[in-house]
Amino acid sequence: MTQDQNARTAVTSWFWGPFAALGLTVAAVTFVIDQANKWWVINVMDLPNRGDVPVLPFLTLKFTLNTGISYSLFDIPTYEWQLTLAALAIIASLALWIWLATSATTKLVAVSLGLIIGGAVGNALDRVLLQGVADFYKLHAFGYSWYIFNIADVAIVAGVAGLLYDLYLTSRNDAAKSL
Numbered sequence: 001m002t003q004d005q006n007a008r009t010a011v012t013s014w015f016w017g018p019f020a021a022l023g024l025t026v027a028a029v030t031f032v033i034d035q036a037n038k039w040w041v042i043n044v045m046d047l048p049n050r051g052d053v054p055v056l057p058f059l060t061l062k063f064t065l066n067t068g069i070s071y072s073l074f075d076i077p078t079y080e081w082q083l084t085l086a087a088l089a090i091i092a093s094l095a096l097w098i099w100l101a102t103s104a105t106t107k108l109v110a111v112s113l114g115l116i117i118g119g120a121v122g123n124a125l126d127r128v129l130l131q132g133v134a135d136f137y138k139l140h141a142f143g144y145s146w147y148i149f150n151i152a153d154v155a156i157v158a159g160v161a162g163l164l165y166d167l168y169l170t171s172r173n174d175a176a177k178s179l
Contacts, residue, residue: 017101019110026111030118034152035125038134047136060139064148065132071147082127089124093117112162119155126152 041047041061053061067082068075093116100113126133135148 013102014098015101017104019104019107020101022107023097023100023104023110023111023114023117027115027118027121030115030155032120032151034119034122034150036156037151038126041136042134055178058139060138060140061136062138062148064135065130065133066148067132077132079131082131086124086127089120089127093124096120106166108162108166112159112166115155115159115162119152120158121153122155123150 045053045061047053047063049062051062055061061177066072066075067077069080069085076091095118096113100110100117104110106112123133133150133152135150137150139146
Protein backbone atom coordinates (compact mmCIF):
# COMPACT_ATOMS: atom_id res chain seq x y z
CA MET A 1 0.00 0.00 0.00
CA THR A 2 1.30 3.45 -0.85
CA GLN A 3 1.60 6.26 1.66
CA ASP A 4 -1.33 8.05 0.00
CA GLN A 5 -3.51 4.92 0.28
CA ASN A 6 -2.54 4.54 3.95
CA ALA A 7 -3.52 8.16 4.62
CA ARG A 8 -6.89 7.70 2.88
CA THR A 9 -7.54 4.49 4.82
CA ALA A 10 -6.74 6.23 8.12
CA VAL A 11 -9.10 9.11 7.34
CA THR A 12 -11.82 6.72 6.16
CA SER A 13 -11.57 4.66 9.35
CA TRP A 14 -12.12 7.84 11.38
CA PHE A 15 -15.31 8.68 9.50
CA TRP A 16 -16.70 5.38 8.26
CA GLY A 17 -16.95 2.06 10.06
CA PRO A 18 -19.01 -1.13 9.96
CA PHE A 19 -22.12 0.46 11.50
CA ALA A 20 -21.76 3.94 9.96
CA ALA A 21 -24.46 3.41 7.32
CA LEU A 22 -26.97 2.37 9.98
CA GLY A 23 -26.07 5.31 12.22
CA LEU A 24 -26.21 7.77 9.33
CA THR A 25 -29.62 6.46 8.25
CA VAL A 26 -31.02 6.77 11.78
CA ALA A 27 -29.56 10.28 12.16
CA ALA A 28 -30.99 11.41 8.81
CA VAL A 29 -34.45 9.93 9.47
CA THR A 30 -34.51 11.46 12.96
CA PHE A 31 -33.51 14.86 11.58
CA VAL A 32 -36.12 14.78 8.79
CA ILE A 33 -38.97 13.65 11.08
CA ASP A 34 -38.06 16.29 13.67
CA GLN A 35 -37.84 19.12 11.14
CA ALA A 36 -41.01 18.06 9.30
CA ASN A 37 -42.91 17.91 12.60
CA LYS A 38 -41.65 21.36 13.62
CA TRP A 39 -42.49 22.81 10.20
CA TRP A 40 -46.02 21.40 10.34
CA VAL A 41 -46.69 22.59 13.91
CA ILE A 42 -45.31 26.08 13.24
CA ASN A 43 -46.49 26.71 9.67
CA VAL A 44 -49.57 24.55 9.13
CA MET A 45 -51.03 24.42 12.64
CA ASP A 46 -49.77 27.96 13.28
CA LEU A 47 -49.24 27.01 16.91
CA PRO A 48 -47.25 30.16 17.80
CA ASN A 49 -50.40 32.21 17.10
CA ARG A 50 -53.03 29.72 18.32
CA GLY A 51 -52.02 29.40 21.95
CA ASP A 52 -52.41 26.19 23.91
CA VAL A 53 -54.07 23.25 22.12
CA PRO A 54 -55.26 20.42 24.40
CA VAL A 55 -54.70 17.04 22.74
CA LEU A 56 -55.23 14.54 25.56
CA PRO A 57 -55.97 15.01 29.28
CA PHE A 58 -52.21 14.79 29.90
CA LEU A 59 -50.83 16.34 26.68
CA THR A 60 -51.10 19.92 25.44
CA LEU A 61 -49.41 21.57 22.47
CA LYS A 62 -47.84 24.84 23.63
CA PHE A 63 -45.28 26.68 21.52
CA THR A 64 -42.12 27.85 23.27
CA LEU A 65 -38.76 28.93 21.95
CA ASN A 66 -36.04 27.56 24.22
CA THR A 67 -33.00 29.84 24.10
CA GLY A 68 -31.13 27.84 26.72
CA ILE A 69 -30.15 24.19 26.95
CA SER A 70 -31.90 21.38 28.85
CA TYR A 71 -34.58 22.73 31.19
CA SER A 72 -33.69 26.25 29.92
CA LEU A 73 -30.30 26.28 31.66
CA PHE A 74 -27.95 29.04 30.47
CA ASP A 75 -30.92 30.87 28.96
CA ILE A 76 -29.44 33.79 27.01
CA PRO A 77 -31.78 35.07 24.26
CA THR A 78 -29.19 36.51 21.89
CA TYR A 79 -28.57 35.27 18.37
CA GLU A 80 -24.83 35.05 19.04
CA TRP A 81 -25.53 32.67 21.95
CA GLN A 82 -27.81 30.58 19.73
CA LEU A 83 -25.04 30.32 17.13
CA THR A 84 -22.60 29.31 19.87
CA LEU A 85 -24.95 26.58 21.11
CA ALA A 86 -25.55 25.41 17.53
CA ALA A 87 -21.79 25.21 16.93
CA LEU A 88 -21.33 23.23 20.15
CA ALA A 89 -24.08 20.83 19.06
CA ILE A 90 -22.37 20.31 15.70
CA ILE A 91 -18.98 19.73 17.37
CA ALA A 92 -20.56 17.23 19.78
CA SER A 93 -22.30 15.52 16.84
CA LEU A 94 -18.98 15.20 14.99
CA ALA A 95 -17.38 13.69 18.09
CA LEU A 96 -20.28 11.22 18.38
CA TRP A 97 -19.92 10.43 14.70
CA ILE A 98 -16.23 9.60 15.17
CA TRP A 99 -17.22 7.35 18.09
CA LEU A 100 -19.79 5.66 15.84
CA ALA A 101 -17.33 5.20 12.98
CA THR A 102 -14.38 4.00 15.05
CA SER A 103 -15.81 2.19 18.07
CA ALA A 104 -19.43 1.13 17.58
CA THR A 105 -19.55 -2.64 17.88
CA THR A 106 -23.31 -3.24 18.00
CA LYS A 107 -26.38 -2.11 16.11
CA LEU A 108 -27.80 -0.76 19.39
CA VAL A 109 -24.87 1.62 19.79
CA ALA A 110 -25.12 2.73 16.15
CA VAL A 111 -28.86 3.39 16.41
CA SER A 112 -28.44 5.17 19.75
CA LEU A 113 -25.68 7.43 18.45
CA GLY A 114 -27.69 8.09 15.28
CA LEU A 115 -30.68 9.18 17.38
CA ILE A 116 -28.53 11.57 19.43
CA ILE A 117 -26.80 13.01 16.35
CA GLY A 118 -30.05 13.50 14.42
CA GLY A 119 -31.71 15.17 17.39
CA ALA A 120 -28.74 17.43 18.13
CA VAL A 121 -28.45 18.56 14.51
CA GLY A 122 -32.22 19.20 14.36
CA ASN A 123 -32.11 21.41 17.43
CA ALA A 124 -28.96 23.14 16.14
CA LEU A 125 -30.76 24.07 12.91
CA ASP A 126 -33.62 25.53 14.98
CA ARG A 127 -31.14 27.75 16.80
CA VAL A 128 -29.81 29.10 13.49
CA LEU A 129 -33.19 29.56 11.78
CA LEU A 130 -35.49 30.40 14.71
CA GLN A 131 -33.00 31.84 17.22
CA GLY A 132 -33.95 29.10 19.70
CA VAL A 133 -35.24 25.54 19.81
CA ALA A 134 -38.93 25.07 18.96
CA ASP A 135 -40.58 23.01 21.70
CA PHE A 136 -44.29 22.27 21.94
CA TYR A 137 -45.18 18.93 23.55
CA LYS A 138 -46.21 19.57 27.16
CA LEU A 139 -46.96 16.60 29.43
CA HIS A 140 -48.95 17.26 32.59
CA ALA A 141 -50.98 15.31 35.15
CA PHE A 142 -52.37 15.74 38.66
CA GLY A 143 -51.36 19.42 38.78
CA TYR A 144 -47.75 18.69 37.83
CA SER A 145 -46.30 19.84 34.51
CA TRP A 146 -43.14 18.41 32.98
CA TYR A 147 -40.94 20.35 30.64
CA ILE A 148 -41.96 21.17 27.07
CA PHE A 149 -40.07 19.17 24.43
CA ASN A 150 -39.89 18.18 20.75
CA ILE A 151 -39.13 15.04 18.74
CA ALA A 152 -35.38 15.81 18.67
CA ASP A 153 -35.38 15.84 22.48
CA VAL A 154 -37.17 12.46 22.54
CA ALA A 155 -34.59 11.05 20.11
CA ILE A 156 -31.69 12.31 22.24
CA VAL A 157 -33.17 10.82 25.42
CA ALA A 158 -33.89 7.50 23.64
CA GLY A 159 -30.32 7.46 22.30
CA VAL A 160 -28.83 8.04 25.75
CA ALA A 161 -31.10 5.32 27.17
CA GLY A 162 -29.88 2.95 24.44
CA LEU A 163 -26.24 3.70 25.26
CA LEU A 164 -26.87 3.13 28.97
CA TYR A 165 -28.64 -0.15 28.22
CA ASP A 166 -25.73 -1.25 26.03
CA LEU A 167 -23.32 -0.34 28.84
CA TYR A 168 -25.42 -2.38 31.26
CA LEU A 169 -25.44 -5.39 28.92
CA THR A 170 -21.70 -5.12 28.32
CA SER A 171 -20.86 -4.86 32.02
CA ARG A 172 -23.18 -7.79 32.81
CA ASN A 173 -21.58 -9.93 30.12
CA ASP A 174 -18.10 -9.00 31.30
CA ALA A 175 -19.03 -9.88 34.89
CA ALA A 176 -20.47 -13.23 33.79
CA LYS A 177 -17.29 -14.05 31.86
CA SER A 178 -15.12 -13.32 34.89
CA LEU A 179 -16.90 -15.96 37.04
